[in-house]
Amino acid sequence: MKHSILALALLGAFGAVQAQSSVTVYGAIDDGLAKVTDKTLAVTKRDSNKLGFRGTEDLGNGLKALFQLEMRFEPDTGTVESNTRPLFQGQTRVGLQGDFGMVRIGRGVTAVQDAKDAFDPFNGISGTPGFKSDVEVAGYTSQPLDPAGSSNDRFNNGLWYNSPVMGGVTLNLSAGTKEANGGAAVVGRGTIAAPQYAAGAPASSSPYSVAAVYKAGMFGAMLGYESNAIETKLLQAGFSVNPMTDLKLMATYARQDQDHSKASNAKTTGWLVGANYTVGSGRFLLGYGQKKPDAAITTKQASIGYEYNLSKRTFVYADVSDKKAATDVKYYGIGVHHNF
Amino acid sequence: MKHSILALALLGAFGAVQAQSSVTVYGAIDDGLAKVTDKTLAVTKRDSNKLGFRGTEDLGNGLKALFQLEMRFEPDTGTVESNTRPLFQGQTRVGLQGDFGMVRIGRGVTAVQDAKDAFDPFNGISGTPGFKSDVEVAGYTSQPLDPAGSSNDRFNNGLWYNSPVMGGVTLNLSAGTKEANGGAAVVGRGTIAAPQYAAGAPASSSPYSVAAVYKAGMFGAMLGYESNAIETKLLQAGFSVNPMTDLKLMATYARQDQDHSKASNAKTTGWLVGANYTVGSGRFLLGYGQKKPDAAITTKQASIGYEYNLSKRTFVYADVSDKKAATDVKYYGIGVHHNF
């Protein structure tokens, strides 16, 4: 008797009395060696490194509760991503899923930024040989009013809706509140003394992001539109076709409009074409793209990669990349990627 | 042979050779939408968000070793709690449990602050509709010499003892050392030039916290006393009764005495009355409380909440709250709480 009451008291001290749920611990570690023009040989990553925790709970009647928390880190120094980003840089979201689709709340990648990776021959890797963030989305960022350490493709204080698949089409929506997140000032159409957005300013308009994704047979496509906290607009389109099982051809187009915060040269366009070709346990990645800012230097990037699967969860890779803008940066890298 | 020795060497490289223990990964994610007077609509939390790791080990003879590590985070931005708090803000404790009760060492909630939640109609939630920290404990903080980012209800460098249940009563004790934790200066009875406690000062007296908790039949009660690092005293009492299975009525009273660090108006009192009423899968939360500082403005808060259980681990909620002090703050919030 004494013990059972103590046991209850201790359970209380140890958190809510509840059935143990099955939390899945997952992640990826990606680390390699790279040589970049004018830099010393470096241990670096090609893709994001993550440690995550996720789970679902069956609520009955086809309804599920779900959550996902994802840390990001630097594999070569052990710090959080970029040594500045939030602990759960990847995402912190909780939501419900049912016949109606999925709704989530928290922090995560925007609908447009999430949809485009399937049309990128380097699958959205953040490393130098990839096209993410710069060429592929015309240099656009989803978080212009957030601290410098924040990533470019997420909403804080956001809501997400993913529709079920309807005739091959999925509709994804996300929106953020106007809440300030403590970033540096954005001068914009103001002056340094009186910036258009002061340090720590809230959004002038609620950011939102919508994307439609289509997949049927050998064809895939996406079309998206996003407006961020300083009312920069992004139009993003992607297309892919598999003429053979082992070959995927793909292209993206992006147009950024900074008319709200720039008096001139407010338009930027980016395009990317590429291919993935599978040969046995290996896969070749080929990409070429350009970003053209109004009245400024065009960025041109070509990348070739090769991935060799040691297993379903582990592959080694080698990449060569050349990016020409004001300077010409050549990249040679090898490494290993391990999912767990 | 070669391999088995290598295997041993590798095990060594990978940590101590030991039987795998069963670490439980647990937590809670709580996220919603709230509108507060004079603020924009925000994605925010109602309760703490946590990711924890805990386990026990049977030592034989009724003795157990136990540990618990608990992170806290912001669900809307992915940072650690308040973007400033320790990684394991929730707790870091290790201890032993047996017939004698439980002893633990590390960082965690004090005995008094831990015991009071059962007498709070909002169960100690940290969000605006709750009464925690402000009204309920008369604005008292357990960590006045810790950095600004620290929470208000914990001891660092602490020891805890929880007795077994004796005639319905549990006795809980906690005490901290005088160690400095690097907080800002506390002017107190000194001056800004010569503060009573300099920046980074140690405690002038070892902080301690004692609480007795009684539970029998339809009645529950607690009585606690705490003294913090700057010798502010807290007297805290709580009482509850369940006149019907579905109804719990409760009240708390707190008296803070800052005589050691304030020359005048050193007393603050807080009281709170409330009810929880269960109807089917739903539960109504009702609370009203006041905090009266000596010779200053009285804080008055009324809150109404409703929680609807989607399962044993997940509920949705809606709250309305009104807090009147120098200003009048109205709060309207909805959200979801998912335990895992």
Next chain:
Amino acid sequence: MKHSILALALLGAFGAVQAQSSVTVYGAIDDGLAKVTDKTLAVTKRDSNKLGFRGTEDLGNGLKALFQLEMRFEPDTGTVESNTRPLFQGQTRVGLQGDFGMVRIGRGVTAVQDAKDAFDPFNGISGTPGFKSDVEVAGYTSQPLDPAGSSNDRFNNGLWYNSPVMGGVTLNLSAGTKEANGGAAVVGRGTIAAPQYAAGAPASSSPYSVAAVYKAGMFGAMLGYESNAIETKLLQAGFSVNPMTDLKLMATYARQDQDHSKASNAKTTGWLVGANYTVGSGRFLLGYGQKKPDAAITTKQASIGYEYNLSKRTFVYADVSDKKAATDVKYYGIGVHHNF
């Protein structure tokens, strides 16, 4: 149909579609009470506190992929180690293991620093009664150009090779790149205005560390050599013998050469002798060592410890230590260590 496609879409949203791997969550929590000369009684640690995640994947043909991520934290305040270190202070490494041995990339303890703990009677504990870092390695640090919060015994941006056991000998190699890690300036042979290594400087030579470890019958030995980012050299030797099953005698010798960054008094030597004696569930730890800098004060340290195993994973301990250098510091400590 609709649901299965949605399920796939959701899997995509939740990370790569893959078989769940078995991630092991492990760690240690070590917390106690200590009294040090001229300091107040403190809650402190004797050994490192850690929370880690590791796993292996069988790739077939005797090949395995492996990863390990290890956080460090302070048990008395809940912060990351020292409140300044990287989140994954312990290590972030990924690699492959096979007949050839093990190769890893990332951040971790150097070959020399890893090999010496087996010859330290206090087994490399970081707390005051231990000999790690100061006496045992002649005050040498592996990370002189890293931020002040970094540890002393690791390489960032490193590569590791551990050979299989060959005739009782294991060969361990590690090397780092010259990459800068953002540390403070090292004046060295320069001046404060023109330091030999400016703030954020890269290594002048790639750091490396090699160690050979021998184990056969009652004898063990190690010999290692390391050169860090500012070309300080460390020669480290260790020897142990078990004349009886319950008794292990051991000794280490270290010589640090700072000739590259110091104009005079560039040599430091350290030596340590000790014993571990097991009696039933208990174990006595005895150690004495000296560190002799060129033309400066000799550090002399004696430590006695006792560990009593409550189980395979949990022990309690008591230590007394006396360290004499410019001042005389006496240490008395007790505590608990729990592996999970």
